[in-house]
Amino acid sequence: MIDAQLIALRFLKTRLQVHPDVVRYIQEQDNPDLIEDIIAQIPPDTVVVTSKNIPGLTATRDGTRFLADPTVEVISGNAGTSGSVNGTADYLHYFRERYQRLGSMIRNRCGAMPIEGLIRSSRYRQEECTIIGMVADVKSTSNGHRIAELEDPTGTIAVLFRKDRPVFSDAERLIHDEVVGVKGKLSHDGKLFFADQMLRPDIRIDNTPFLSDRPGRAVFISDLHVGSNTFLEQHWSRFADWLHDEPAGYLLIAGDLVDGIGVYPGQEHELLIKNIYEQYDRFGELLCDLPSRLQIIVSPGNHDVVRGAEPQPVIPEQFAKTFPKNCTLVENPAVVNLQGIRVLMYHGRSIDDMIGLIPGASYERSGQMMEEMLQRRHLAPAYGRKTPIAAGRQDRMIIDPIPEILHTGHVHVRGITTYRGVLGINAGTWQSQTAFQKQMNVNPTPALAVTVDLQTLRPEIVSFN
Ligand SMILES: [Fe+2]
Numbered sequence: 038m039i040d041a042q043l044i045a046l047r048f049l050k051t052r053l054q055v056h057p058d059v060v061r062y063i064q065e066q067d068n069p070d071l072i073e074d075i076i077a078q079i080p081p082d083t084v085v086v087t088s089k090n091i092p093g094l095t096a097t098r099d100g101t102r103f104l105a106d107p108t109v110e111v112i113s114g115n116a117g118t119s120g121s122v123n124g125t126a127d128y129l130h131y132f133r134e135r136y137q138r139l140g141s142m143i144r145n146r147c148g149a150m151p152i153e154g155l156i157r158s159s160r161y162r163q164e165e166c167t168i169i170g171m172v173a174d175v176k177s178t179s180n181g182h183r184i185a186e187l188e189d190p191t192g193t194i195a196v197l198f199r200k201d202r203p204v205f206s207d208a209e210r211l212i213h214d215e216v217v218g219v220k221g222k223l224s225h226d227g228k229l230f231f232a233d234q235m236l237r238p239d240i241r242i243d244n245t246p247f248l249s250d251r252p253g254r255a256v257f258i259s260d261l262h263v264g265s266n267t268f269l270e271q272h273w274s275r276f277a278d279w280l281h282d283e284p285a286g287y288l289l290i291a292g293d294l295v296d297g298i299g300v301y302p303g304q305e306h307e308l309l310i311k312n313i314y315e316q317y318d319r320f321g322e323l324l325c326d327l328p329s330r331l332q333i334i335v336s337p338g339n340h341d342v343v344r345g346a347e348p349q350p351v352i353p354e355q356f357a358k359t360f361p362k363n364c365t366l367v368e369n370p371a372v373v374n375l376q377g378i379r380v381l382m383y384h385g386r387s388i389d390d391m392i393g394l395i396p397g398a399s400y401e402r403s404g405q406m407m408e409e410m411l412q413r414r415h416l417a418p419a420y421g422r423k424t425p426i427a428a429g430r431q432d433r434m435i436i437d438p439i440p441e442i443l444h445t446g447h448v449h450v451r452g453i454t455t456y457r458g459v460l461g462i463n464a465g466t467w468q469s470q471t472a473f474q475k476q477m478n479v480n481p482t483p484a485l486a487v488t489v490d491l492q493t494l495r496p497e498i499v500s501f502n
Contacts, residue, residue, distance in 0.1 A: 038064055038165065038220060038233050041203050047072050048086055053079065055086040058242045058457075062091065064234055065146055088242040108253075109287065109332045112379065113433065114371020119348040120429040131428035132171070132214075133190065138435055139216035139414055140169045140189075142238035149218060153191035156227050168194065168230065169218045175211045183208040187219065187230075196221070196230045207235040210409070212394050215418040238414035240457040246441040246494055249376040253491035255287040256280070259384070259446025260466035262340065263323065264316035265296035266309045267469045272484035275501040277326050285488060287375050288331050291446040292338020292384030293466075294320050294352070300340050301473060313342055314356065321359025333364045336371050338384035338446060346427035347386065347417060347434065370416055370433065372440060378491050381440035383410075385447030385463070387417035387424045394419060400479050403452030407443050407461030411436060441494060449474070449481035453496055460494050462487045 041060050048055040053076070063071050074092050088094060122128075143149070149169040155161055170187025178184050183198040183205065196219055198208030211217070218236035223229075258276075262268050280288070295316035296308060310316045324333055337349045342356055351366040360366075367373065370383040388406045392398045395409060410416050416434040417424045426434065436443075442460045449466035465482040474481060484501040 038067060039069055044072060048076070051076055051079075053086050054084060056088070058088055059086050059091065062088065062242055065236065091243075094243040108376050109334065109365060110374040111365065111367055112372040112374055112438075114336070114348070114368035114373075114382070116351040116366060116368070119350045119368050119427065119433075122346075122427050122429065127430065128428040130430055131432055134430070135214075135415075135432040135435065136171050136189065136216055138432065138437065139238045140218075142414060142437075143169050143216070143218040143236050146236060147218060147220070151191040152187070152189045152194050155223060155230075156192060156194060159227070162223050162225055162227060165220065165222055165233070167218055167220045167236070168196075169216065170194070170196075171216050172211055172213050175208075175213065183211065185211055187217070194230050195228065196232050198232045198235075202233065204232050204235055207237075208232070210395050212391070212413070212418045213422075214420045215413045215415065237412045239412050240414075240439055240459060242457060244439060244458040246458045246460070247377050247379070248494060249378055249491035251376065251492070253287070253376045253378075254283070254285040255289060255375055255378075255380070255489050255491060256283070256285045257289050257291070257442075257444050257462045257487045257489065258464045258467070258485075259291035259444075260293040260338065260449055260468060261290070261320065261323075262293055262296040262466065262468040263320040264308055264310035265468055265471070266307055267471055268296070268309070269467050269469055269484050272501045273323065273467055274326075276484070276486060277323070279499070279501070280327050280331065283488070286330070286332060288327065288333045289373070289380060289382060289444055290333070290335045291382045291444050292336055292369055293340040293446060294335065294337070295340065295342075296468075297340040297342065307471065317342070317352070317356040318359045321357065321361070324364060325359065325361045327361075329361065329363055331363060333361070334367060334371075334373055334382070335360075335364055336367045336369045336382045336384065338369065339386050344427070346425040348427065348429070349384075372438070376491050378442065378494070379438060379440040380442045380444055381416075381436065382444045383416045385445035387419070388445070388448055389423045390417070390419045393422070400448045400450050403445065403448045403450055403463040404454030404461055405452075406448075407445060407452065407454055407463070408456045411443065411456050411459055411461070442489065449479065449483070451482040451485055451487075451498065453487065453498070460489065460496060462489070462496060464498075 173186040175185040220234040221232040349369040451465040452463040454461040
């Protein structure tokens with residue numbers, strides 16, 4: 038593998054800086070000539086070499102989409118598709134499916150060996166090769182290195198990430214149950230694999246988002262928490278007034294529609310509406326006051342009345358009696374198509390887990406959390422922690438297809454990011470700081486909406502404070 042520092046130095050010699058994505062790509066390709074090819078074709082006023090400067094890389098999106106009529110199409114997450122779990126066989130199937138699908142995304146970029154084959158044969162000792170595994174365990178050693186146990190359907194192996202190697206920064210962000218590829222060498226005794234490079238399923242660096250061919254605007258919000266005494270009703274009515282003049286055609290709400298009942302200890306003291314049906318009735322009334330031209334797409338969150346295990350089903354009919362006709366109920370997560378723009382809606386419960394597992398992660402940086410999901414091509418990699426997952430026949434938390442927009446909520450803190458062409462949006466909340474958040478030192482950014490022009494994918498934040 039070509040050393041990252043050598044790549045950066047070669048570009049510096051020609052007075053060029055190089056984006057880390059390009060360094061990673063050159064390492065993956067393992068083709069030293071590629072550096073010279075890039076330099077030979079670089080336009081004269083370039084300062085930083087980006088993926089656009091890699092010869093032969095073209096947009097991976099063909100720019101055509103089958104467009105449904107009416108303009109909102111639910112690609113996944115229709116009512117009744119979340120399914121139930123039927124015992125341990127489903128769990129086995131679930132994790133195998135997760136491994137196969139995420140593993141094949143990595144296998145597209147490198148040839149990998151089955152773990153058992155690697156350990157059994159003495160042929161591959163001290164020879165560079167790649168394995169793809171699910172992280173069964175990961176911890177720090179007494180010397181400060183990271184050691185992970187990687188598992189594939191054939192076996193398991195301990196993988197060492199040395200703290201003095203560039204791969205260490207990737208290893209610090211390893212999460213249980215994510216699927217990664219590791220390039221490196223097996224030890225003489227066949228017991229330890231020394232990692233040189235990590236490959237995540239990731240978004241391709243040449244991913245190019247689809248853009249709508251006709252005008253259209255969408256508004257993104259989440260976490261209303263109707264029924265709570267901290268729901269900002271006045272701010273909401275300003276938002277409703279604004280929507281009457283705003284030429285948006287779509288409103289997407291990514292969960293926590295109401296505050297719910299019994300979600301946390303002592304919640305009853307913070308509720309203005311203490312009946313779950315009445316909370317949804319009020320939420321429905323608020324939607325009825327919005328312009329009827331809007332197509333409203335609603336998915337649930339952890340405060341909503343449905344089961345907590347993800348994928349969460351749609352809000353049941355008996356709670357949605359007051360919801361207007363222009364409202365489409367989807368599951369959490371769901372993929373919806375707006376004029377060809379694919380929006381992946383996910384409430385974001387797994388962010389709680391990521392904050393505990395990824396160094397530097399925090400509620401203040403929800404944009405980074407969305408990037409972590411995209412790199413792993415998974416919305417909730419860590420199993421068995423705060424995010425309950427219903428292991429169905431298919432892993433619905435895998436990010437496939439790649440959306441144009443990833444819309445999350447849950448953290449109540451605004452975050453916008455663009456990662457390899459995918460726009461990540463977290464619009465915050467419509468609830469002011471709760472006693473619990475104060476205790477946890479979480480400073481919400483309430484009463485914001487994010488609008489996106491579907492022809493440019495340019496986001497804009499609108500404040501109703
Ligand atoms: Fe919330």
